Amino acid sequence: MDWDKLRIFHAVADAGSLTHAGDVLHLSQSAVSRQIRALEDSLGTTLFHRHARGLILTEQGELLFEATSSMVRKLDTTAARIKDSEEHVFGELKVTTTTGFGTMWLVPRLAKLYERYPDLKIDLMLEERVLDLPMREADVAIRMKEPSQQDLIRRRLLNIRMRLYATPEYLAKAGTPMTVEELGPHRLICQAPQTPQVSSGAVLSQMLLAQNMTSTLLVNNYFGVLQGVLSHVGLGVLPDYLTADFPNLVRVLPDIESGEVPVFLAFPEELRTSRRVAAFRDFVLEEIQAIRKNQSESDGAISIRG
Template structure:
């Protein structure tokens, strides 16, 4: 049978479903507020449309056939979907429920997102959030996350990405550490200072070079793969580290190393997969993050 060619009237399918649920044409007719003869014609019409016998007529009663039993579950799902559609269309279904997985860098996940996610939960109590805090990128195409906040533009056409205003990151240190090295102001004065490095330090050193700081391995007595450990060492006075301005300016244990040193410029993208177009839950969280993060970045 060529199932692609089958077409049927939903009213006929509903008549079949209610008749099977109620157990008789008379009970189904009362449930649907129609006549028994109308309902019988609709069931017969569905049988002709799909070419399957749904009921055996025994005397004045009906007994559902094995084929009918097989199909009833599909029609039940259609009925439930139609009911949800009707509720949503009439505005009576305002609750959005389910889980959304968000991936973000450690700094964003620890310092930036918690108050935003708390606010989201207050607005949408039916949504639960899984937060992945990692500087490694989650693969959205494999659904390792639903939404990712990244510092580079994705290059896959099947991802949807919107760019936020560029963020600024500065060098920070504890006041005690800066006092111990004579409060340097210029890049040349900083070239003998201790810096907190990263496990993959080459991009960091390259970024330093671009703003005029020439550093080598002797400048990095500490390295770590974890930005939170990096930041903890900075707060403890172990050396100089880097952090986004929005986060650094809210930490009382540190201060900017110097206003004469240019900031690092960081792109920030909010990325998701194509399910954004059809999944209301993901769309709601994505739009919420875009609005909240845009407001934050405007004031930094």
């Protein structure tokens, strides 16, 4: 089977349009159309339903697109391995993690990684949806639960808990509650329990919201909660790893906290030898070990497992 025709078919199937595929391939629409018809003739089947608004794959086209997609992923992986040098780390690395961990912990530390590897290109995807690593939606994932997908190399990075924090300025103005019953006059900043988040954080927020506090601020991610706390808006439910970067935060009601949340780093088995992946993994582990060293004697220390 002619690989060039398969390459053009894959581009058309991916774009859903002869014109858009031609733009990607730098070919005219008529040239793309001829190649598709030639492929259909060689296979003796129709690969697309043609509509005024675009092209839709037939059942046979779906089967072929699945095969070409697998081929493209394997070629991308092979190209990545070829580009990885024993002496030099460079190229693109797709990393995914949650919005909170990415914005509050990872991004502020990336300057150090770029200083070490200035030619590294990181595509950072911050979302609560779990991306499919074996399907190469991302190369590396940092998640607040152990990945369930097969063929992944995984490592537990740390364990975190959600706790209640405030600034000294807020507490000086509003007072420091000593019991849960004293939370009523305070303003609570947290994610709504139904917002996508770790279940233990949702449980803690739900318990605190049940205290009938006078005022609340609900934000759909922990970065927004952090900004509210730092602006002295109220008491915020935040992950304890933030105490490393914001040592002035005061923990309120030390007996109140969420259940333990494991944080895992994972990547596909096929990227085991990738130097980009190894460089990123080692950097994250070094940063976590630095937190452990700096906070081993504080209440906000995080539990590390290696």
